[in-house]
Amino acid sequence: MREVPVPDSPSSVSRRSLLLGGTAAVGLGLAAGPASAAAFPGAGRPPLATDPFTLGVASGDPWCDSVVLWTRLAVDPLAETGLGGMPERRVEVRWQVARDERFRHVVRSGTTTASPSSAHSVHVEPRGLREGTEYFYRFRVDGHVSPVGRTTTTPARSTGRDLTMCFASCSHFGEGYFTAYRRLAEDQPDLVLHLGDYQYEYAAKAADVRQVVGEETRTLAGYRQRHAQYKTDPDLRLAHATAPWLVVWDDHETENNWADEVPEAPDPGFLDRRAAAFQAYYENMPLRRSARPRGIDMRLYRRFAWGDLATFHMLDTRQYRDDQACGDGTKVDCAERLDPARTITGAEQERWLTDGLRRSRARWDVLGQQVFFAQRDLTAGEKQGFSMDAWDGYRANRDRIATALGHARNAVVLTGDVHRAWAGEIKENADLPDSRGVGVELVATSVTSGGDGGEDTNATVLAENPHLKFYKNRRGYVRTRFTAGELRADFRSLPYVRTPDAPAETTASFVTEDRDPTLHRV
Template sequence: MPDPTTPRSVSRRAVLLGGAAALGTTAVGGSALANAFALPGAGSGRPLADPFTLGVASGDPVADGVVLWTRLAPDPTADDGKGGMPERVVPVQWELAEDENFSRIVQRGEAQAAPELGHSVHVELEGLRPGAEYYYRFRAEGSVSPAALTRTAPAPGTMGELKMCFASCAHYGEGYFTAYRRMAEEEPQLILHLGDYQYEYAAEDGDVRKVLGPETRTLANYRQRHAQYKTDPDLQLAHATAPWVVVWDDHETENNWADETPEKPDSGFLDRRKAAFQAYYENMPLRSTAKPKGIDMQLYRRLQWGDLTTFHMLDTRQYRDDQPCGDEGNVDCKERLNPDRTITGSEQERWLLDGFANSSARWDVLGQQVFFSRLDNDVDDGVEFSTDSWAAYVANRDRVATALGESKVRNGVVLTGDVHRHWAAEVQTEHENTDSPVVATEFVTTSITSGGDGSDDGKQDVLAENPHVKFHKNRRGYVRTKFTAGELRADYRVLPYVSKKDAEVSTAKSFVVEDGKPALNEA
């Protein structure tokens, strides 16, 4: 059994292969605490039990800084959503070092974890070296958190390379989060999460793991649900491995919501939306610019990775018109062709097109939620499109696609989640014209667990109906990418099952996109 007075440290390998998540949190005291984490102030009042049950995380890296996150919760899944925390502000010390032993401290300070924000902490660091790795940790109430690894973005004017993984759709009840662990083992420099980080549904018959609480509607419900997810060691490991850039989809609030319109009539939906937004902010490594204001939250934003990559992170939920055709799934109707319909809202669309017009990046990447390319699901003589996808907002979609081809964008890439399957496609300018030119590529990631184990269904009939769509796979996993000045490589990583723990990962298919050539080439 480890000595509880031993200073906590963790090697890079331990962080990447499970040490940070597996170590948990050890209470330390006396001179050991002074040596391990020499900061003033250990909180006030009666010391809490382990407050770091939800782990730590970092996010939104820029060239000189990054966000550090934790949320104090000694009783993480308490029904009241308060995590076992008292109704008082708790000081939280943090420190950042250049080495895993924290012998070369770069910065340290103190933040205040307040009950009004679920005792979450968002530390926005500045003044760091570009393109550098750092280790960080927190201390509160006599306990020290697991250590974790983060990094800053490269400086403007540099090219280099980027190893990045992206994922979406993690339903706690439908499987184990092994894909997060396998993703951490890739040692990525950055992780993108494209939505459905958690699901609102109550427990259902047949679930692999028990979901706590009712369907989420209140702030207490959402806090409890986020906390249950955050206690998962595989998810904690993925957060401890690299900075994350996150955007939501629908299930962080409610299935298929659209702006102020719920899936089904609900007079209390705006209160539900407000609660969901607050809980999302409390549980994600986001900057203060994303702090909700009532029912609104500024989530779309732009991040640069040197001159190599610009990430345009989109919000396709908060500003969209309600789904057309009665939101009936795969159908066709004239309403989706209405030129006034929007999935981004006019302000976000202007922001996006302005980013394209002023781009100087080698790769412009849209991190977003729903299928962008044409995907006709009717394999006979008709056409059927998902009313939740860009196909239901054709004019808006075509303006974005046209701008990808006619602006300063050198290489346009669309990254997508939502559909619980791997897909790869070439993006054409006009959704309704299958002979229009290809201007970008789209990589769609499958789910972490949503949909269960999956199958080897290849949807060959759908691929034949959509010749610009080059790949499909119905297994769980994520996508691993490597960006360089000359090419983008994407590896579709899959697990054979999620209904049991510890599945191995393999590559189902790899594609390469060459600089200046928007086409998918099998690797």
């Protein structure tokens, strides 16, 4: 990659400009027509005859002086080869970063190469950007200019600066429309977290409302094709183009309920499948080159500081875990889950996390992770029933992390996976509801998985777990706002997803005050 630095220039921009005009706004760079293309020198030949930017653009993993810029070239996104209909050759891609959405003040530019070996994906990491600054970016191949994306670097210090962050999980293409992503983008977050199940491996089902292409994903071609289909969705592309993302996977990016090298069901080809899934995930996400997979291994846990306001500890609870206890599922009186040697994080990641929490000087320490953290007894009466796929199936590991959370000034655990919205308090002793609180947990419902949802109250489970304060079975996401004095969480819900364009409403809001690990309903 060749980068050309240009001195930063100030500009005044509207953060709403990317959203105005709906889907068409994502194509702002294309809409600029020949004037935009003229900003780039001529490209190599033979030229691509059709638009290769059908999968949009994205940014992620922001630092105070850098951010990842992503795109993937595909003239035929649903091609069975998984290569997006692109020619079997390397393609030169030009990129620009500017302080304004019209690119009058370009501050960085350069060229990189998209290769067939990486499904013509591009991961650019421009350096030397200003801390805490909004930028716009775009790409060009031949005469084609990509949509414009908005991103931001993190602040070096956060005194007097707040953070709006939205997080989501579990988006099944066939089970609904991705309207929640559009509503999330309309909230104009500074940062987006995706906590897993970005895509699903399953083949099409009769009940699906949108056609899923291909068989169940097992090969590199299949995973590449499935990721491409998801990014043909305009609402998902808009959410990616609106703010930088921090992403972690859960199970369905590979297969349901896998655990380290153990598949859901016996499968001699699972490790090949895992390697293919990891490769496609990297190719399709705005991740730094340090995350590039090596066979069946991929380092996805990592840490980001939003000045001294918040530190995000992004976890991987799939790649290093022991197999689920007692045969998986919800089990009553499963003694195996109490084995102190059982781990959901692996020893190295646990040390990394506890050390990071101990050293942190952030106002808020945030765990971005996948499965339910707080204890959740799912069985009425004296007997206790727990999900073996969640942290309850790894009790000792969870207790050690909970102890480390208690040393943080303010600890917040963000969770996905369960297709329901929950809010709860994390206790020092999970069996004693009146024990000291060590943090709060916010659980995002799914974007679409599970369909429209319903109005069940889950009263039995809430009664069994007094530390759990909220439950909602609708689709949506969570919007948060971090300040020096409090964290506010708004649970945003959609009444339906099986048809498009649902409105979003805030069905519950909670505030957690500085040094007070409890939830106060607004």
